[in-house]
Amino acid sequence: MTSPDSAEAGLPAPLTADRLRLGAEQLAARDPDFDALLQRFGPPPLWPREPGFATLVQIILEQQVALKAARTLFERLDRHLGGVRPAAVLEVSEAGLRNQGLTRQKARYCHELARRVDSGALDLEQVARQPDADGRQALLAVPGLGPWSVDVYYLMALRRPDVWPQGDLALAVALQDIKGLASPPTRAEQHRFASAWSPWRAVAARLLWVHYLAARGDYPEQGQ
Structure with a gap:
C-alpha cells in the first residue's frame, strides 16, 4: 500500500516483497531473459536499507x-x-x-x-x-x-520501483551476459535497454545483480 504521505506527493508505492514478485513476473512475461532468471533464482531479494x-x-x-x-x-x-x-x-x-x-x-x-x-x-x-x-x-x-x-x-x-542505477559496472557485465553482447553496454545502451523495463527498472536491476552474483558463485539457484 502507498503511505498517506506518498499518496499526497504522488509518489509511487515503495517496493515490498509482494510488489517485487509482481514486478519480476511482469518483466518475465515481456522479456525471455528475465523469465530465465526468474525460473533459475526466483524473485530477487529486496535488499532494503534504512533511509537516512x-x-x-x-x-x-x-x-x-x-x-x-x-x-x-x-x-x-x-x-x-x-x-x-x-x-x-x-x-x-x-x-x-x-x-x-x-x-x-x-x-x-x-x-x-x-x-x-x-x-x-x-x-x-x-x-x-x-x-x-x-x-x-x-x-x-x-x-x-x-x-x-x-x-x-x-x-x-527509498525502494522506488522504477530507478536504474546509472553507470553500475555489475549491471553492465550482467547485461552483456544475458543479452549475449560483444562487450559491456555503455551508459546510453544500458538506458535504452532499461527504458523497456519501466515501471519496474529497479526490479530489473535486482534480477541482474542476482545473475552477476550467481556467475561468481555468490548466489544460489532455486533448490540448492
Whole structure:
C-alpha cells in the first residue's frame, strides 16, 4: 500500500516483497531473459536499507570498491563512532575518519554530508517525501553524491520501483551476459535497454545483480 504521505506527493508505492514478485513476473512475461532468471533464482531479494544518513555514508564508502570491503569499513566506523550519526562524524573530524581507513576524499565527503544534515541544510526526511526530481536535486548538491550514489539510495533505501542505477559496472557485465553482447553496454545502451523495463527498472536491476552474483558463485539457484 502507498503511505498517506506518498499518496499526497504522488509518489509511487515503495517496493515490498509482494510488489517485487509482481514486478519480476511482469518483466518475465515481456522479456525471455528475465523469465530465465526468474525460473533459475526466483524473485530477487529486496535488499532494503534504512533511509537516512548512515546509509548514505555506506553508499559513499561503496564507490569504486568491492561491497565486502566497504561493508567491513562501514562496520569498523560504526563501532568506533558508536553509531554512524552526523554529530559523531563531525566530532571526530575528517582526520578521525581517515584514521579509520577512509580515503582523504571520502572522509571529506562524509564530513560535508554530516555538516549539511546536522545543520538542517539537507533534510533527509523531506527528501523521502518529495517528488524524485526535487529530492534528487537536493542529494546531488552534496559533494560525493553523484548519480550512481543517489540512484542506489532511491533504489535500496527509498525502494522506488522504477530507478536504474546509472553507470553500475555489475549491471553492465550482467547485461552483456544475458543479452549475449560483444562487450559491456555503455551508459546510453544500458538506458535504452532499461527504458523497456519501466515501471519496474529497479526490479530489473535486482534480477541482474542476482545473475552477476550467481556467475561468481555468490548466489544460489532455486533448490540448492
